[in-house]
Amino acid sequence: MNKLFRIFIVLLVIAIAAWGFSYSYIWYFKYTKKDRDLTNLTAAQLANLPEKERNKIKEMKKLRSRIINLGLDLQGGLYMVLQPDYEELKKRRGGQELSQADVKDAMRRVMEILRNRIDKFGVSEPSITTQGEDRIVIELPGSKDPDRAKNIVMGRGLLEFKLVDEDTTAKLRRDMFDEDGNLIDKSVIPKTSELRYYWEKNKYGILEKKRAIVLYKKTLLDGSYIKRAQVQTDQFGKPEVVFSLSSEGAKKFAEITGSNVGKMLAIVLDGKILSMPVIRERISGGNVRITGNFTMNEAKDLALILRAGAFPVPLEIVEERTVGPTLGEDSIKSGIKAAIIGSILVLGFMLLYYKLSGFIADIAVILNMFILLGILAWLNFTLTLSGIAGMILTVGMAVDANVIIFERIKEELRSGKTIAASIQAGYDKAFRTILDANMTTLIATFVLSQFGSGPIKGFAVTLSIGIVINMFTSIFVTRLLYDIGIDLFKVKKLSI
CATH class of the missing domain: 1.20.1640.10 (Multidrug efflux transporter AcrB transmembrane domain)
Structure with a gap:
């Protein structure tokens, strides 16, 4: 040659x-580390910046797609291995055996929901991959708040509206529960009802069980009807989550509230009762508010989870590592x-x-x-x-x-x-x-x-x-x- x-x-x-x-x-x-961190801002956060700053971040994002990224062990972050609980899914279907197609579909939907949640959370170069047939590996390099990231990943996002069984709830006494708050004699709960707990934050900002509430098992409405969810502030400046229902959901919600005026309606997220407002009148329009002792980040995370949707199958953490x-x-x-x-x-x-x-x-x-x-x-x-x-x-x-x-x-x-x-x-x-x-x-x-x-x-x-x-x-x-x-x-x- x-x-x-x-x-x-x-x-x-x-x-x-x-x-x-x-x-x-x-x-x-x-670029400084402060500059690089700007590329993790969400679309809503970018909208508040000057146009010159937005253009700079846009160029930096293009640049980021052509660089050598640093992995989890080099810049810190969260590593998790998740496994779907197919036994729980089988129970929900009345013990019916799951076909290979059912398992594949559940895994596909879980992966899709995880990607939607993590992409909107704002982490640079997240990695979501499957390991074998039934495990999901998540790597969030550079995550500055691993606990918050974990809550977003693991929050099932299962929102349910259920009526409170007020008669049975009124009969509950402290001596019916053991030291851990578990009901000793479960026969006091009717077959058509179930025991749940109302959760509130303690003085350290940690959610804990406050009191036992009996709900009717029937779910009147669930999160699948949510069209849009966003964070607003009430008249006192406290964050609240406001979501809009689809036309079908708005119609159902109007029927539910119209036929249950004077009763308490529990808003349940992932099995935890967040609020129990009394229905004063028929509510039409399909706009619902969830109020609570939220921080702004918690309200944003809840809105994100509701927008991304609920997992079709519960997830278990098989391995977790924070660097x-x-x-x-x-x-x-x-x-x-x-x-x-x-x-x-x-x-x-x-x-x-x-x-x-x-x-x-x-x-x-x-x-x-x-x-x-x-x-x-x-x-x-x-x-x-x-x-x-x-x-x-x-x-x-x-x-x-x-x-x-x-x-x-x-x-x-x-x-x-x-x-x-x-x-x-x-x-x-x-x-x-x-x-x-x-x-x-x-x-x-x-x-x-x-x-x-x-x-x-x-x-x-x-x-x-x-x-x-x-x-x-x-x-x-x-x-x-x-x-x-x-x-x-x-x-x-x-x-x-």
Whole structure:
């Protein structure tokens, strides 16, 4: 292949990598963390900003889609593994066995609702993936309030309107309950009714059971009729959630309130009674208010959950892990420190042992890392600690390829061949060995990326891309550098 054409290919690859990496450089070094956090604002929050600021954030969002993102272990956040409770869904259907289609449909709807909730919550680069057939992995890197994020993810959003069984409720006495607040003799509750609890915040702002209330089991109206939900403030400036019902829901609500004037109507969310207003008159128009001792964030979260809809099946937390931002910063520092020390030791060894040829290998290794970062940026890759480990291993494998080549060249020189012939023979004979070694590693990384998840997948993807680049830099680039050096300096003795 013509030397000029080979130089053109190398420069083209470097230019593409530099172009890709430039977006990450601008994102992490030009913009401050405060600027970057603005891209997580919701549409409602953006609407209150000046147009100039909105345009800046719009450009930053475009930029964010082309950078190397930092994973959960590098910037902190929330990691959860959820599992649908299909037994509960089966009970709701009267014990009827669920078909494979039912399970798939439930999982699809759960994933859709989760994405709607998390997208509106405002977290940069959230990850929602399935693990196997019945598990959902959620990663929310950079989440500053893990408890709030967890409430949004786990809130079922099941809103129900039920009438209060006032006669049975009036008969309840304190001595009917044990120390934990559980009813001792459940036979006092009629078959058509059920025991629920009215929840209120204590002085620490934590929801707790206040009193037992008996409700009729029949659900008069549920959240499926909600068309729109938003936060407003009442006359005293306290947040409240106002939602509009669809035309069918508004008609049903008018019938319910019209036929139950003077009775108490419980508004139940995920099994907790939030309020029990007395129906004073028939309510038409389909606008309903939920009042309570909400903070503004709690009211916004409730409106978000109601808009996204209720889960078709309850979810259980199988695994939960919260990584603090300080721990994430320490991980970044430790990872970068390990990468730098490892690279210096490897590059230094090559330089000392193989002299000028080692310097050529070092250029190839540095170029390998630069191209790798550029490609990861183009892929909008999320870098984790395991990904950094894959990059460090790539450095080792890049050097390993050059060691094989250099030892082959030494053998050819000892046999009495010229420098050019030794280099030619060294690369030709080493190529098969390097290819075989890299192909076996690629097969292993492919299996890991297909069947692994989370950190394992990140490691496999980073390493596999690094191996492909390694084939280019350790064979193509170093050979080109040798050819240029021999032609320019008329080398009579090879420094190797």
